[in-house]
Amino acid sequence: xxxxxxxxxxxxxxxxxxxxxxxxxxxxxxxxxxxxxxxxxxxxxxxxxxxxxxxxxxxxxxxxxxxxxxxxxxxxxxxxxxxxxxxxxxxxxxxxxxxxxxxxxxxxxxxxxxxxxxxxxxxxxxxxxxxxxxxxxxxxxxxxxxxxxxxxxxxxxxxxxxxxxxxxxxxxxxxxxxxxxxxxxxxxxxxxxxxxxxxxxxxxxxxxxxx
Amino acid sequence: xxxxxxxxxxxxxxxxxxxxxxxxxxxxxxxxxxxxxxxxxxxxxxxxxxxxxxxxxxxxxxxxxxxxxxxxxxxxxxxxxxxxxxxxxxxxxxxxxxxxxxxxxxxxxxxxxxxxxxxxxxxxxxxxxxxxxxxxxxxxxxxxxxxxxxxxxxxxxxxxxxxxxxxxxxxxxxxxxxxxxxxxxxxxxxxxxxxxxxxxxxxxxxxxxxx
Amino acid sequence: xxxxxxxxxxxxxxxxxxxxxxxxxxxxxxxxxxxxxxxxxxxxxxxxxxxxxxxxxxxxxxxxxxxxxxxxxxxxxxxxxxxxxxxxxxxxxxxxxxxxxxxxxxxxxxxxxxxxxxxxxxxxxxxxxxxxxxxxxxxxxxxxxxxxxxxxxxxxxxxxxxxxxxxxxxxxxxxxxxxxxxxxxxxxxxxxxxxxxxxxxxxxxxxxxxx
Amino acid sequence: xxxxxxxxxxxxxxxxxxxxxxxxxxxxxxxxxxxxxxxxxxxxxxxxxxxxxxxxxxxxxxxxxxxxxxxxxxxxxxxxxxxxxxxxxxxxxxxxxxxxxxxxxxxxxxxxxxxxxxxxxxxxxxxxxxxxxxxxxxxxxxxxxxxxxxxxxxxxxxxxxxxxxxxxxxxxxxxxxxxxxxxxxxxxxxxxxxxxxxxxxxxxxxxxxxx
Numbered sequence: 001x002x003x004x005x006x007x008x009x010x011x012x013x014x015x016x017x018x019x020x021x022x023x024x025x026x027x028x029x030x031x032x033x034x035x036x037x038x039x040x041x042x043x044x045x046x047x048x049x050x051x052x053x054x055x056x057x058x059x060x061x062x063x064x065x066x067x068x069x070x071x072x073x074x075x076x077x078x079x080x081x082x083x084x085x086x087x088x089x090x091x092x093x094x095x096x097x098x099x100x101x102x103x104x105x106x107x108x109x110x111x112x113x114x115x116x117x118x119x120x121x122x123x124x125x126x127x128x129x130x131x132x133x134x135x136x137x138x139x140x141x142x143x144x145x146x147x148x149x150x151x152x153x154x155x156x157x158x159x160x161x162x163x164x165x166x167x168x169x170x171x172x173x174x175x176x177x178x179x180x181x182x183x184x185x186x187x188x189x190x191x192x193x194x195x196x197x198x199x200x201x202x203x204x205x206x207x208x209x210x211x
Numbered sequence: 212x213x214x215x216x217x218x219x220x221x222x223x224x225x226x227x228x229x230x231x232x233x234x235x236x237x238x239x240x241x242x243x244x245x246x247x248x249x250x251x252x253x254x255x256x257x258x259x260x261x262x263x264x265x266x267x268x269x270x271x272x273x274x275x276x277x278x279x280x281x282x283x284x285x286x287x288x289x290x291x292x293x294x295x296x297x298x299x300x301x302x303x304x305x306x307x308x309x310x311x312x313x314x315x316x317x318x319x320x321x322x323x324x325x326x327x328x329x330x331x332x333x334x335x336x337x338x339x340x341x342x343x344x345x346x347x348x349x350x351x352x353x354x355x356x357x358x359x360x361x362x363x364x365x366x367x368x369x370x371x372x373x374x375x376x377x378x379x380x381x382x383x384x385x386x387x388x389x390x391x392x393x394x395x396x397x398x399x400x401x402x403x404x405x406x407x408x409x410x411x412x413x414x415x416x417x418x419x420x421x422x
Numbered sequence: 423x424x425x426x427x428x429x430x431x432x433x434x435x436x437x438x439x440x441x442x443x444x445x446x447x448x449x450x451x452x453x454x455x456x457x458x459x460x461x462x463x464x465x466x467x468x469x470x471x472x473x474x475x476x477x478x479x480x481x482x483x484x485x486x487x488x489x490x491x492x493x494x495x496x497x498x499x500x501x502x503x504x505x506x507x508x509x510x511x512x513x514x515x516x517x518x519x520x521x522x523x524x525x526x527x528x529x530x531x532x533x534x535x536x537x538x539x540x541x542x543x544x545x546x547x548x549x550x551x552x553x554x555x556x557x558x559x560x561x562x563x564x565x566x567x568x569x570x571x572x573x574x575x576x577x578x579x580x581x582x583x584x585x586x587x588x589x590x591x592x593x594x595x596x597x598x599x600x601x602x603x604x605x606x607x608x609x610x611x612x613x614x615x616x617x618x619x620x621x622x623x624x625x626x627x628x629x630x631x632x633x
Numbered sequence: 634x635x636x637x638x639x640x641x642x643x644x645x646x647x648x649x650x651x652x653x654x655x656x657x658x659x660x661x662x663x664x665x666x667x668x669x670x671x672x673x674x675x676x677x678x679x680x681x682x683x684x685x686x687x688x689x690x691x692x693x694x695x696x697x698x699x700x701x702x703x704x705x706x707x708x709x710x711x712x713x714x715x716x717x718x719x720x721x722x723x724x725x726x727x728x729x730x731x732x733x734x735x736x737x738x739x740x741x742x743x744x745x746x747x748x749x750x751x752x753x754x755x756x757x758x759x760x761x762x763x764x765x766x767x768x769x770x771x772x773x774x775x776x777x778x779x780x781x782x783x784x785x786x787x788x789x790x791x792x793x794x795x796x797x798x799x800x801x802x803x804x805x806x807x808x809x810x811x812x813x814x815x816x817x818x819x820x821x822x823x824x825x826x827x828x829x830x831x832x833x834x835x836x837x838x839x840x841x842x843x844x
Contacts (some may be wrong), residue, residue: 011355016445018503023230025450025658028236032317033454039464040248040324045332056325067314074310099496103489106454113462114478121467123474136352173386235651236447239658241740243666251670251746256754263756267747278736285732293722438658440714447661455665459673521707525700528665534675543678545685 015090019098023084026102027077030109034069037113038062065116068190071106072132076105078141079171083143083164088153097142104135115190125182125189132193133175140168162207170200215313226301230309234295237313241320248324249273275325279401280319283343287316290382291295294354294375297328300366308353315346326401333361336393336400343385343404351379381411435519441520445506448524449499452531456491459535460484487538490612491530494554498527498561501593505565505586510575519564526557537612547604549609554615555597562590584629592622648723654730658718659735660710663742667702671695671744698749701823705765709738709772712743712804716776721786730775737768741759758815758822766808766828773801774818795840803833 041055060135080101115124144153147161174196182189252266291312322342326335356362358372385407393400463477502523533553537546567573569583594620604611674688744764748757778784780794807829815822816822 015503015507018442020229021232021443022446022450022499022503024233025236025447026454028233029240029451029454030239032240035321036247036458037316040321040328042328043332045329046330047332049334050381052329056334056338066318070314070317071310074306074313076442077233078306078310079461081226081233085226095496097501099493099500102453102491102496106457107488108355110457110460110462117462117464118467118469118474121465121469121474123478127478134228136412149433230650232654235655236658239655240662242735243659243662246739246743247669248667249743251743251750253750254754256749256751258754261755263751263754267756267760281736281739284734285735288655289728289732292655294649295651296648346690437714437718440653443654444657444661444710444714448660448665451662451665455669458669517707517711521704523712524664527704528703530675530700532668532671540671540678540680540685543676543680543685545682545689550691565652601780619680 002170004087016084016087016094019090019094020084022036022075022100023080023102026106027073030105031073031077033074033109034066034112035116037109037116038066061119062116065112068193069112070194073105073108076135079139079164079167081145082167086153086156086161086164087146088149088152088155091145091151093152094142094145095140097145101135101138104131104138107131108135120187122182122186125186126179129175129179129182129189129193133172133179136168136171136175140165140172143168166203166207167200170196170203173199173203179188225297227298227305228304230301231295233292235288236307237317238291241316242281242284242288244320245277245284246325248320249277250292257412271397272330273327276323279404280323283404284316284319287346287382289377290350290375293378294357296371297364297367297375298357298362298363299366302362305353305362308349308356311345312349312353315342315349318342319346320402329403332399333393333397336397338389340386340400340404342391344383344390346354347379347382347386351376352385354379377414377418378411381407381414382412384410406407434564438506438509438516441512441516442506445502445520445524446499449495452527453492453495453499455531456488456495456534459531459538460488461487473619483541484538486515487534490615491534494615495527495530498557499592501561501565501586501589503569503581504589508578508583508586509573510577511573513567513573516564516573519560519567523557523560523564527551529553530557532556540580542606542609544604548601548606551597552613553599558590558593558597562587562594565590570606570620588625588629589622590624592618595621595625604625646816649720649727652723652727652807653717656713656731656735657710658696659739660706660713663738664706666711666742667699667706670742670749671699671763676706677838694752695749698745701826702745706738706741709806710766712776712797712800715800716779717742719786719789719794719797720733720779720784721788722784724784727775727778727784730771730778732773734768735770740764741748741768753820755819758819760810760811760823762812762815762826764806764811769808771802773798773805776801790801799836799840800833803829803836806832806836 038059041052041059043051045056054091108131111124111128115128118124143165146164147156152161177195178189178192179201181192249270252263252270254262254266259271283330319342322339324337329335354376358367358375363372385404388410389400389403392403460481461475463481465473465477515623533550537550542548565587569578569586574583596615599617599621600611600614601615621632645736671692674685674692676684677689709712741764744757744761748761776798780789780797807826810828810832811822811825815827
C-alpha cells in the first residue's frame with residue numbers, strides 16, 4: 001500500500017500538484033515582499049508626537065500602493081487557484097506559460113515601488129497599469145491552456161470554465177481601461193482598476209448569462 | 212485509481228487546502244522577514260571586544276521587537292491553524308477575509324521596525340498595538356466565517372468551536388488593552404499584550420467553562 | 423484508517439515528499455528575490471515624463487538580468503521537478519547533494535546582481551556563467567543519484583531516464599560554452615546559454631534517438 | 634469518499650503536517666535570505682579585470698559565512714526532518730517549542746552577517762557559536778518532545794529514536810566546543826563545528842553502538 005501510494009504521489013499526475021505549489025509559493029513571497037519597500041521612519045529620540053504622525057502620513061502613498069498591489073496580486077492568486085481547480089492532467093506545455101505569468105507577478109513589487117515613490121506622476125502609474133496588462137494577458141493565456149484538453153478535468157463544468165475565462169478577460173479589459181485613463185488623468189489610473197467587476201458584468205450579459 | 216485520486220486532489224474540496232497552504236507561506240515569510248530590519252554592526256577591524264558588545268547592546272530594542280513580533284505572528288499562525296482545522300468545506304467567501312487578515316499580518320514588519328527604531332515613544336508603540344488590533348479583528352472575523360456553515364466541519368466539536376472563538380476574542384481585548392495602556396505609559400504597551408491569557412481566562416469564566 | 427493514513431504520511435516514504443517541498447520553496451524564494459536588487463528610481467516631484475522614461479531605460483541591464491536569471495532558475499526548477507518525478511524511494515544520501523544544488527541556486531541572485539551592476543564587463547559575466555556551470559554540475563550529479571537505485575522508481579521508463587540525464591548534460595555543456603564565449607566576447611556570454619537546446623539535440627542524435 | 638478524505642485531511646491529525654510545512658517554509662526562507670547580505674560590488678564602467686577579481690576576493694569572508702550558515706541551517710532542517718518522521722500524533726504542546734526553535738533559526742542571518750562583516754574578531758564569532766548553541770539546545774528539546782509519547786509514532790524503531798537524540802546532543806556539544814574555541818582562537822571557532830561528527834561518534838561508542 002505504502003509503495004502504491006508513493007508511486008501515485010511522485011508519478012506524472014503529481015506534476016500538476018507541484019506546479020501549483022511552486023506558483024503558490026511565488027505568489028505568497030511576492031505579496032509579502034511588497035512591504036519591504038516601505039521603510040520605517042526613524043526620528044530623533046524625544047521628537048513630539050506630532051512629528052511621528054506626520055512621518056506616517058507622508059508614507060500614505062506607499063501604504064496605498066502596498067494595499068492596492070496586495071489585493072491585485074491576491075486576486076491574481078485567487079484566479080490562478082480557480083483556474084487550476086479545473087485542471088486534472090499535467091502537461092509539460094504548462095511550464096513555460098506558468099513561468100511567464102510568475103515572472104510578471106514577481107516584477108510587480110518593482111512597479112509598485114516605482115509608482116509609490118513618484119505619486120501622482122503619469123509615467124510610473126502608466127507603467128504600473130501597463131505591466132498589470134502584461135500579467136493579465138499572460139494569466140488569460142494560461143487559463144486558456146488550463147481550460148482546454150489535454151489539461152482540463154473531464155468533470156469540470158462548462159459553466160465554471162466559461163466564468164473563469166470571463167474573469168480572466170475582465171482583468172485584461174480593466175487593466176487596459178486603467179492604462180488608458182492613466183494617460184489622461186494619472187491619479188485616476190489605479191482607481192480605474194475598479195472597472196474590472198463592471199467588465200465582468202458586461203461580459204456576463206454579453207454571453208447571455210445574466211446572473 | 213490514479214485518475215480518481217487526482218480528481219479528488221484538484222477538485223473543489225482542494226480549495227481549502229490551497230488557501231491554508233498559501234496562508235502558511237505568507238505567515239512563514241512575514242515571520243522570517245522580521246530579522247531583515249536588524250542590520251549587523253560593522254566595526255573597524257581590530258576594535259576592542261567591548262565595542263562589539265556595546266554595538267550589540269544598542270540593538271537591544273530591535274531584538275526585543277523581533278522576538279515580540281515573532282511570537283505574536285507565531286500565535287496568529289497557530290490560531291489560524293486551529294480555526295482552519297475546524298473547517299472542511301471550501302467557500303469562495305473565505306478568499307477576501309483571509310486576504311485581509313494576511314495583508315494585516317504582512318504589514319506587521321513595518322510596524323515592528325517603526326516601534327523598534329523609535330523605542331519608548333508613544334506614537335510608534337500606539338500604532339503597533341492599534342495595528343495588532345486591526346489584525347485581531349480581521350482574525351476574529353475569519354474565525355466566525357470558518358466556524359459557521361457552510362465552511363465548518365460537521366464533525367467539529369461545539370466545545371472546540373467555542374474555545375477557538377474565545378481565543379480570538381481574547382486577542383481583540385488584549386490588543387485593545389495594550390493600545391489603551393500605550394497612550395498612558397508607552398513602554399508598558401507591548402508588555403500589556405500579556406493580558407491576552409487573562410482575557411481568555413475571564414471569557415472562559417464568563418461562559419461558565421471554568422477549566 | 424486515520425491512523426494508517428497518518429503513519430504513511432509521516433513514515434520514511436514521506437522523506438522524499440518533504441525534500442521536494444523544501445527544494446521547491448528554496449527555488450520559489452530565490453526566483454522572487456531576484457527583483458529586490460532592482461531599485462525603483464525616485465525622481466523630484468514634477469519631473470517631465472521624459473526623465474521617468476530615461477530612468478527606466480537605464481535599468482535595462484537590470485531587467486534583462488532579472489529575466490535571464492528568472493528563466494534560468496525556472497528551468498532548473500523544472501529539471502529538478504522532472505528528475506524527482508522519476509524517484510520513489512527516499513535515501514539519506516540525497517540530502518547533501520540536494521543541499522549543495524540549493525546552495526548554488528541560492529547564490530544566483532548575487533551573481534545576477536554582479537553582472538547587472540557591471541554590464542558588458544568580462545569578469546562579472548564570466549563569473550555568472552562559471553557559477554551556472556557549478557549549479558549545472560551539481561544538478562547533473564543529483565540527477566545521477568535520483569535516476570539510479572535505490573532512489574529511482576521501478577516504474578520509471580528507461581527512455582524518460584535517458585532524456586532527463588541528457589537534459590542535465592546539455593545544461594553543463596551549454597554553461598561551459600557560455601563561459602568560454604564570455605572570455606572572448608563578454609556580452610555574448612549570456613546569449614550563448616541559448617546553445618543549451620542545441621546541445622540537447624546533439625546529445626539526442628549521438629545517442630541514436632533522433633526524435 | 635471525497636467527504637471522508639477531506640475530513641481526514643483537515644482533522645486533528647493534519648496538525649502535524651501543517652506544523653512541519655510551516656517549519657519547512659521558515660527553514661527555506663532563512664537559508665535563502667542569507668545571500669541577501671552579500672552586496673554585489675559595483676565598479677566604474679571599464680575598470681580592469683583585475684579590480685573585479687579583487688572586489689570578489691574581498692567578499693571572501695561573506696561567501697565563507699554564507700556557505701557555513703547554509704549548511705548549518707540545512708543540517709538543522711535535515712535533523713528536524715528526521716525527528717518529525719518519527720512523530721505521528723499532533724499535540725498542541727509542540728507549537729511553542731517549535732516556534733522557539735524557528736525563532737532561533739530565523740535570527741541566524743543576523744549572526745552570520747555580524748561574523749562576516751567583522752571577520753576574525755572574537756566577539757562576533759563567539760556570538761555566532763553561542764547562538765548556534767541556543768538553537769541546538771532548542772532543537773534537542775523539541776526532539777525530546779517528538780520522540781516521547783504522546784507525539785512519537787508507535788512504529789518508530791527505538792534504534793532510530795536513539796540515533797536521532799544522539800545527533801541532537803552532538804550538535805549541542807559541537808556548538809559548545811566551537812564557543813569555547815572561539816574565546817581562545819577566534820578564527821578557529823567556526824572550524825570547530827567540524828567536531829560535531831566526532832561527538833556523534835563518541836556518543837555512539839559511549840552508548841555501546843559502535844557502528
